[in-house]
Amino acid sequence: MKSVLITITFLFSSVLFPVSGKCQGDTNSLTLMTYNVRNCKGLDDITDYSRVASVIARVNADFVALQELDSATLRSKQKVVLNELATQTQMFPSYSASIPFQGGKYGIGMLTHEKPVKTESVGLPGREEKRSLLIVEMEKYVLCCTHFSLNTNDRLSSVAKIDSLTQHYQKPVFLSGDLNLVVSSPEMDALCKNWVILNNPEQPTFPANKATECIDFILVRKKDAKKVSVMASVVGNEPVASDHLPIWIKLKIDNE
Numbered sequence: 284m285k286s287v288l289i290t291i292t293f294l295f296s297s298v299l300f301p302v303s304g305k306c307q308g309d310t311n312s313l314t315l316m317t318y319n320v321r322n323c324k325g326l327d328d329i330t331d332y333s334r335v336a337s338v339i340a341r342v343n344a345d346f347v348a349l350q351e352l353d354s355a356t357l358r359s360k361q362k363v364v365l366n367e368l369a370t371q372t373q374m375f376p377s378y379s380a381s382i383p384f385q386g387g388k389y390g391i392g393m394l395t396h397e398k399p400v401k402t403e404s405v406g407l408p409g410r411e412e413k414r415s416l417l418i419v420e421m422e423k424y425v426l427c428c429t430h431f432s433l434n435t436n437d438r439l440s441s442v443a444k445i446d447s448l449t450q451h452y453q454k455p456v457f458l459s460g461d462l463n464l465v466v467s468s469p470e471m472d473a474l475c476k477n478w479v480i481l482n483n484p485e486q487p488t489f490p491a492n493k494a495t496e497c498i499d500f501i502l503v504r505k506k507d508a509k510k511v512s513v514m515a516s517v518v519g520n521e522p523v524a525s526d527h528l529p530i531w532i533k534l535k536i537d538n539e
Contacts, residue, residue, distance in 0.1 A: 355387035
């Protein structure tokens with residue numbers, strides 16, 4: 284496929300939880316993370332919020348996009364999974380319910396070190412289950428989190444809707460999540476008309492215990508790509524906490 288890998292400078296790495304996040308006084312650096320946490324139920328069938336929170340805390344990302352989160356369901360024993368993680372990481376939670384589920388809700392979320400200026404939840408198509416897009420607007424950035432459908436046509440429709448919803452922002456817009464597609468897919472071709480992939484798609488993210496394909500991505504709108512330099516792209520070596528591996532990138536942003 285064409286126009287997938289970005290032309291700005293990359294320094295890819297694959298190490299176990301390097302120190303990341305902002306350096307003191309460095310207001311132009313940014314660390315973005317995405318992680319499908321499967322309700323914090325690991326491949327050992329143990330639900331462990333502290334284990335997942337520890338993964339997030341070690342990365343120390345500015346923004347963390349999370350997928351597969353129960354909110355007060357029977358399955359989660361009425362716990363709000365995102366709030367459990369927010370409390371343990373001392374970050375602000377923003378939630379988007381995709382569907383009602385077992386007396387509560389099921390969806391996606393975002394953790395941020397700063398309080399958002401505005402949040403918005405928008406429904407996306409999914410014939411096996413409805414999906415959603417979470418838009419979290421910060422002072423300098425807009426962060427979007429999603430978890431795409433398993434159906435190709437639904438994913439294509441979702442790409443078009445996200446393009447429309449994010450085109451008006453005057454600040455950099457990032458999109459993160461479990462997209463349920465590979466980099467060579469037609470849906471990624473459609474996405475890359477207006478977006479640029481920032482993580483290294485050659486680093487597999489799923490399944491966590493023996494990863495063979497990259498289906499988790501972090502992207503930036505193409506109009507903002509020239510302002511962004513990727514300093515590191517990392518897939519965490521965490522084969523048990525979820526069925527996906529966490530990924531994060533460290534960026535330099537030209538805010539001029």
